[in-house]
Amino acid sequence: MKRTLIGTAVTIGLVVPLAVAPVARAAALPAEPTPAAVDAYLGEVMESTGLPGMSAVVTHGDRIVHAAGYGRDSEGGPVTARTPMRVASVSKSFTAMAVMTLVDDGRISLDEPVAGQLPGFRMADPRAAGITVRHLLNQTSGLSDTTVDIGAAQKAESLAGYVSALGTGTLTAAPGTRWEYCNVNYDVAARLVEVAGGRGFGDHMRERVFGPLGMTGSTVDDRVVTPSRGFNALYGTWVARSELSGFHAGGSGGVVTTAADMGRWLIAQTGRTGPGGRTVTPESLKIMHTPPAGRGYAMGWGEEELDGTGLLVHSGNLFTYTAVQAIVPETRYGFAVMTNSAALHDDTYDVLAGLVAMSRGRTPEVPGGDRQAYELVLGLVAAAAAGLGVLGVLRARRWARGRAGGRRRWIVARLLPALLPVALFAAYPDLISFLSNGRTVTWEQLTYFAAPLTITLAVVAAAGAVTAAVRLVRLRSVGSSR
Structure with missing residues (x-):
């Protein structure tokens, strides 16, 4: 969304070509990334971008190569690998994992209608009866911000109330025929987890996802793990602000986590068993990582190519926090970058690109100046x-x-x-x-x-x-x- 806003500025003539474009600096590094090389690169990133705080992790196979924090939080304390960060829509892959734990248990069927598995899910559009769980997770349900009462849904005090608020909504297309990114899909999925699992969504995440992976600093309830206020950029100055209410609950964007925990999460994407046991079967993990033909998006992961490297990636943008995660199936590298800030330009993807380059033995560009x-x-x-x-x-x-x-x-x-x-x-x-x-x-x-x-x-x-x-x-x- 932030890149869209920049495009808007260009469209209305506010952003004009600069006489001198920002020049990216290069960081020298060995052929393969070492913890010291990654740390040096991220230190240069902090200097060049002027970000208030950032945490990042690089994994390879079943080990964490480097996890650390840089800069400060809104209280003036240092950001570390254990500083809680909101990861916004990166949460979708976690919600998909929660659903798949119940698929493995036989309590949820991916290809049966949601309406038959989730009492209370009804819409004014009769086509909604054909939405399956797979449609929700692959963003092909036909649900859209433009055809449901988003305002009423976001005012709901529970996931049950959220689903009820969708009753007057319609679809933009028949289920399974069109891809459209919509947070509603994953908030409905979170409610399905509550009903099928017999406990609150946060409890299920803690006991079936975070717990087995050893993610002790993660939650979807920010009353349990409370991040500090994030920052917004204002003409070159960072202003500390509380996160906008109504946008960090449920399955679409509620996860609060740390760089250290994201390391464990990324390792789990290679099929490794966590310290508390396996979260999902290898077959379910493969389903999560395999987009339908022609779609390029599967269960919180999108296919993308970056400088010749095939990635599964997902970004997240709240209003004072930004994040991105990626895995490289070919090399089994994993990456996550999180900042306690949000601005017109999102630096996290640029940093991710540099880390991916390092994993390929290339010299990364240090972003900054945009x-x-x-x-x-x-x-x-x-x-x-x-x-x-x-x-x-x-x-x-x-x-x-x-x-x-x-x-x-x-x-x-x-x-x-x-x-x-x-x-x-x-x-x-x-x-x-x-x-x-x-x-x-x-x-x-x-x-x-x-x-x-x-x-x-x-x-x-x-x-x-x-x-x-x-x-x-x-x-x-x-x-x-x-």
Whole structure:
């Protein structure tokens, strides 16, 4: 979503080409990554990106190559490999694992309708009766932010209430015919885990997923493990903020974990048995890692190629935290990068790319400068707009005198350039939702990681509105004096 917002800025002409593009620095390293080499690379990343805090882990086969934290949290303490981090949509692969534990137990059937296994799951669209559990986990159910009452669902105080709130919703397509990313799929799946498993979703995760893998610092209940506040970037400054409510519960994005625990999780993706036993069978793990033909997404993992390396990967973006995980089936490497911040540019994927390069014996590029460049341009645009607004007000009388007595249509046409930013700002959330493939985006959400873009748009719109209003007042004053 963050890359979409950057694209939006380009579309409306706020981000313009820079005279000098940020130059990536290279870190020298041996042919194969060592803990010292990975640590040195991540240290350079922190320096070049200016991130407030980051934790990361690299695994290979059944061992952790390196797990560490860098920077600080919102309380000023050091970020370590055991610092709790929200991982947002990375949680989906954990929820899929929870479902598969019950598939292995014979309590959930992947290819039977959800409605027959989850009492209370009913929708206004009769096609919903054909949604299977596999459809939910592969994001092919037909569920969409655009056709369900997301606001009502997010206000629910339990997963049962969440599912009930979907009753008036419809589907965008028949189940199994179209892929569309939608958090609702995984929150419904979490409720199914509760019903089939006979206990709360958090309890099931602790006893059947986190526990067997030895992930003692992980939870889906942030009252048990509470992360510190995250950060948002604001024109080059990091501002500590509490996470937006309603977006970190349930199966779509509720996991709180650590770099150390993510190491154990990534090792489990190779089929290794955890200290508390196996979570799912090898057959179920293979199902989780195998997208349907032509889809490229399976149960919280998406297929992707990065510089010739085939990955299974998933990112996660909340409003003050960002994360990404990946595994390389060919080499059995695993990676996770987590930050306690969110901005217009997501650095976690760039860091992941560097770690993948290291695992291939290549020299990684050290990312940095993109976020600062975007925010610098936005800041300059906001300052220029404010200056032009002041100038427009000061010259309003001269403008009015030059157009007094002119035709009304001509005068309105001359005011349109000043009013266009107002119209654009009014449509801002809808525009972002459209560019985000229908994902619901609200004004409140746009005050978080998109804050620099939102403030710049507001300044541009305010300058245009004030200029147009003062010109009209001056025009009326000049007309009445004649």
